[in-house]
Amino acid sequence: MTIIHNLGFPRIGKQRELKFLLEDYWNNKISQPDFFEQAYKIQLENILLQKDLDLIPIGDFSFYDHVLDLSFALNHIPQRTAHIENKLDQYFTIARGQATKSSCCHTQAGSLLKWFDTNYHYIVPELTDHIDFKANANFYINQIKNITNHSDIPVTKLKQVLLSPVSYLHLCKNNSQQEALDFLPELTKSFIQLIEQIKQTGVQYFQIDEPILATDLEKPWQHAIKSTFEQLKQTGVKIIATSYFGKLEDNLDLALSLSADVIHIDALELNEAKQVSERIAKDKILSLGIINGRNIWKKEHDHYLTELNSIRQHLDNRLWLAPSCSLLHVPVALEQELNFDPHIKNKLSFAVEKLQELSTIKNRLNTNEFDLTDQQNSKNTANKNSKTAISTSTSTSTSTSTTTTASTTKNSVQNFNRASSFIKRKDIQKKHLNLPLFPTTTIGSFPQTKQIRTIRQAFKKNTISESEYIEQIHQQIKHCVDIQLEIDLDVLVHGEAERNDMVEYFGEQLNGFVFSQFGWVQSYGSRCVKPPIIYDTVSRKHDITVKWTTYAQSLTDKPVKGMLTGPVTILNWSFVRDDQPISQTCFEIAKAIAQEVLALEQAGIKIIQIDEAALREGLPLRKHKWPEYLDWAVNAFQLTTNSVKDDTQIHTHMCYSDFNDIIEHIARLDADVITIEASRSDLSLFDAFKRFDYPNDIGPGVYDIHSPNLPNQLEIQSLIKQATQTINADQLWINPDCGLKTRNWEEVIPALKTMVSAAKALRKEFKLANLS
Structure with missing residues (x-):
């Protein structure tokens, strides 16, 4: 039995x-x-x-x-x-x-890392001298x-x-x-x-x-x-x-x-x-x-x-x-x-x-309730009833698969690089954006308050009109921009008040996705996500972020980043159709995001962040399978950016991953600025940069947003100065290590003020050092 x-x-x-x-x-x-x-x-x-x-x-x-x-x-x-x-x-x-009780002291949390190639995070055990193992x-x-x-x-x-x-x-x-x-x-x-x-x-x-x-x-x-x-x-x-x-x-x-x-x-x-x-x-x-x-x-x-x-x-x-x-x-x-x-x-x-x-x-x-003799018929039935042949559209899965396969094959030989080298782009962007040494920014999201969630729910339930919804979200965006101006950040964001989740929100705006009501999955601790379900060909319906970003940009002369989720992250954080190669699905997503990137650029947004938080976690567990994955994953990201002008600055963000063994591929993304987690790992992620001359700009996360601890200015300054031992000062940005949606304003405002104060102190220190 x-x-x-x-x-x-x-x-x-x-x-x-x-x-x-x-x-x-x-x-x-x-x-x-x-x-x-x-x-x-x-x-x-x-x-x-x-x-x-x-x-x-x-x-x-x-x-x-x-x-x-x-x-x-x-x-x-x-x-x-x-x-x-x-x-x-x-x-x-x-x-x-x-x-x-003292804001200058806190107990640091353990490091978070992805559990193998999943989106679950575990608390990393720390090996030190004199561990007294004892069973309980x-x-x-x-x-x-x-x-x-x-x-x-x-x-x-x-x-x-x-x-x-x-x-x-x-x-x-x-x-x-x-x-x-x-x-x-x-x-x-x-x-x-x-x-x-x-x-x-x-x-x-x-x-x-x-x-x-x-x-x-x-x-x-x-x-x-x-x-x-x-x-x-x-x-x-x-x-x-x-x-x-x-x-x-x-x-x-x-x-x-x-x-x-x-x-x-x-x-x-x-x-x-x-x-x-x-x-x-x-x-x-x-x-x-x-x-x-x-x-x-x-x-x-x-x-x-x-x-x-x-x-x-x-x-x-x-x-x-x-x-x-x-x-x-x-x-x-x-x-x-x-x-x-x-x-x-x-x-x-x-x-x-x-x-x-x-x-x-x-x-x-x-x-024995199955026919053991009719194996071929069973096989044909299994193929015919493919798990993901569930499209409610009139297109057939055969025509979709053929078209996309041909497109993917074409993508594999085309040039995904941007028109100019990073050195040339940086010079153009420096003159265009006029940012100071150690520019400050955030990763994108700001506190998702009860009021924001109530506004979204009301619109979803049709208890407020679309015009009322837009007006109320505009109020939240203005509140977010005003706070960032008061804090004196250099590059702002609109705060993402309209978004329930960085992947689910984009899936809702694209063809080929469906969504559950209660399909929550644990990411870590109390953090749960509701992955979208990709069941058909992915394509862009309409502008996704343009109206929110351009409204925020209208409120300030400082640059406002357009905030997008990258194709590999959307893929890895979704439940994906399994009747075609996942690379094929990823290129479909990339093409849709590329259209949104160009729409933002045409609307006057000069900094666009395309988050690829899940790039590392998608790596196969066997290294002999890495080259194939990294080839199409990096190409998919490049496809979203390779048509923008030189003066458009592209950012990406990656969190809680070990990049040491794929740093060359991270460089191949050719993002103008990459932001990474560094606070919990005490800059251990920078070990990769000691052996690899990373050419582009980097924003090491200077404080841990997943902890209620408030950052200390001297600790931030020390961390950045430590980073300058590996990376040139003019390559470094200063930012938190992840989005701020899970924190409250009472934590966010003092934390960012401390971060900005640290950046300003560092500018003075490095200016004096250069003068001497």
Whole structure:
């Protein structure tokens, strides 16, 4: 009998209950006991949605981040938070930072990085000298007790989820391979103690996640994984060695050799699964991740089942089925969605529905409810009923695909470069814009206040007219511009009051997208996004940002940036059609954004920012696949900019990513100015610029907007002066490290005033230095 299980479930709740609970606690609206009570209610609801599984994951629920949870469970806590006695407050301090009564002092938050090639961010563990690893499983045990005390689900049906010690070390901050692995013996000893403590609850199965098995691994890491599983197996629990986010490839032999009762692999394509099924030891179970945990299209079962059945016949009862990875990356439940066209909704599957799909596949396999002899007909049916052939337009997917493929082929050989070199453009832009040394700006968005959200909702519900909506948004833009003028920023923005989200807003203005009502996905902590769904050919309907940007520009003589989201980011932060290459979809988006860029330029906007925050996260986990991705991704960005005039300054923004290994490709974007995160990483991102002579201008984020901490002027000045050791002063801009939409004005105004004061002080200092 085939067993079905899940690797992880969305934490946030159907209506983002966790997000609002976190914000209430951080704003001192509820007590800590109330926080725990309500949080565990959310966790219980998540578990009950999975009750029909044979094994249910436990420990995947988190108050903020599962990597941070493990850090706490192992007593791997930054020394700078040791003064905080309350464990929950200490936990959130690492996640978000903490201000003190003195505005000049604060506790820095942990660094945020993307979780492999997803849009989820984790808190990066920090390796320092003299770490005292010590197991404390209370957080996980409390989750188990919550379920067994408040439901009829037996503890034997629960499966503890833990990130492997080796993958944990691989994700740590600022350490060489050998330095990280030096910590493994003590870490593993503590990890085993953690398992022993959890084991006392009666949980039998432990899902040990080893996501780095889907990446390129050097020999020391491979040996570490094998050795660690040998030690973990000595605990006597049943171990599920879990890989996801891609094929094993050259780690296949390693995975097969692991001391584990169950080996789970990503099996969205069954060719590798067949190899594993033929080679796996007779005493091991094979778990296949057959449901896509990262996209929202329903699986076509028929053809897949015929291949899957051949594997089942070979393994007999040693076959388990699961999603490919945790369902953290998809929305909770499709049943809430009432506004989808029925033809579209019938093709979609969120977390709850994916588990229903899994149950259906299990039942069909166990009862042989499919025709094993008509494989070719099944294959034809699967092709005909492509997941994304759901367009409500009259165009056929065949003609669309042919046209776009030809266009993409043409793009691959055309010149994507701008007409003139950066050196020439910079000289022209310097005279045209007349900006000072260390020019100041922001990344684009300003606080999304309750009033702004109310205006948007009123317009959406037709309770105010379009003219009333425009007038009220104009008031918000004027308020934003007035504040920036008072602060004395050099380059302004309109504040993005009209935008709900940097990707969703653009998708709403383009053909080929549809939108959910409640399709929220966690990005980090309380931050949730609602990815658009790309289901058809993408094209531009009309001007998207021009009227808002030109209105803001009419209020000041200072330059106002046009703010756009780049094609790669729109692609990577959407649920994308999978019936054509994603590069093809990306070029469609790029052409639409290019038209908007030219419309802004023609309207008199001289600085245009095209954010590519997700460029790095789209990199395949295997390096041999990087060149192809980077080629079309960079070309797509260049396509949006290569027709503008030399005096139009192009900016781009990238956040929370390690650029060291792709810096040459970042340079190939040829943006006049790139802004990047630098505050949380203490300028570690500048390591790339030490070995690579980056030619264009750079704005290192000088303070962390994801923390409530207010920046300190001397710290900003010190950071910029440190940057000048690597980058010429006349290449540097000063800006926050990301958009300000999640902060409030009481935080934003003093923070930006401090930033501008730091820039002005630096100008004086560098002017005097040059005079001397």
